[in-house]
Amino acid sequence: MGFENFGTVSFTAEAKVADFITQLEAGKVMATRCRKCGGSYFPPKADCPKCLSSDVEWFEVKSQGKLLSYTVVNYGPSGFENDAPYILALVKFDEGIQILARLSRDIEEKDIKMGMNLTVNPAKLPDNRIAYEFRRA
């Protein structure tokens, strides 16, 4: 099992961080931390880009993040046509990482405020697919 069912359209079935999906299905959004230099990474990295060590550990992204920026996608790329319109957002978390994901559909554009608190959570998609999304904290 790997990334076959990740996102609306997935591109890479096999990756060294496949445990990310296992954890996502178990209800957790995970990132990695390098045990050697302490660097934190989302998306998770099986090897540290900074010191190139492969001694990394998983940790759950639990903090309340702050909304940095968002955009309403009216025209989706191929494979995403039926999803549009959807809102993509960039959120900064206390764990020293930023995540790009969609806003939960129950958040309307008129209710969005820059800097609002959001959490990142697993999101079930149609056809047994899975992703993560931002929800109101």
Next chain:
Amino acid sequence: MPERNVCIIGGGMSLWGVREASIIDMAQEAAKDCFDDVPALKKEDVDGLLFASSYCGRSAFQVNIAPVIAERIGIKPTSMCTRVDTLCAGGSSGIILAAGLIKAGLADVMMVAGGEKLYTPQRWETYYSEMASIDHDWDGAQGMGLPPPFFSMTAQEHMKHYGTTKEQLAAVAVKNRRNGSTNPKGQFQKEVTLEEVMAARPIVPPLGLFDCTPITDGCAAVLLTCEEKAKELSDRPLVYIRGTAQATLHSMSMNWPGEHLADWVHLRTAAKKAYERARVGPDDIDVAQTHDCFTISEIIEMEDLGFCRKGEGGPFVESGQGDFGGKVPVNTDGGLLACGHPFGGTGIRQAREILNQLQGRAIRQVEGAEIGLTHNLSGLNVEHTILIYGREP
């Protein structure tokens, strides 16, 4: 061999737009136009070809495309023949690499060409290929894909931090469409008014139809050689490549290197290096072709290239400082907004326009231009590539 000075001596373009022609057909048209620009050059003297293209493997189903083009245009490169891919900056990357080979004496006369065939019978191909242009495992899986959403966020950030207005964005579209209205090679040769731009249908607010570069088929080509050979081949004023740089500080939107999306630290990094290498500063630039993939892009480029202070790009373009008669005329041939944007071709189109400007033969001439600059950003704003050209080495 000591380092040699490198000159750009000729340029050409196919017609850009929606074309019923293959990428090889359009590369041939661009190369012919380029050879016609340097009548004294014999094709046998061309010992290198770089072809810049990103989507050719998918939308034209042709990899290792450089030898195919070499054969079609009747050259037999014996120093270097390869493809270059930096998406929207592939053409500029190719010129930097070719200049390095010539400077080092590893090639003598190089053609740098590039372009894309994006309109295919299956239109969805273009949009599907877009997903390969970013980090597709993560950004792509979220439905990021096409550039407009990302640049919409960028525009909103610029408006929030600096008070930039939709009218200021529109001023860029009006200027570049006006400049492009006399360019016979461009995709759009028709002016638009401020009212039309403001009333256009939204693509991703605040960006409307005229704020975005279109999808384009087309190719362009330039010829580079060493100073000595350039003197033999042309009676026109010599145009030298004075300084270049390309800065890559991240690849995924989540790892953006600036304070916010309208803070282009990677552009400033590349600009500082290119200015130093060219031994000039922003005030010395007489004419510039910058990457106006969206109107907001040109506004931020004016700031981070140093033509105005950070945050003042809006008033700069609105008051005509980027137009003829202003501080530095920008995108004098129409830029991406009017000419279109066949990724690998764009940096080469820009180089050709700067060559024409510095030789005093541009369609819309900046009087007395002696130093010119080209700038590309590529992908979802992950790299910035700058070349500075001058009448002196």
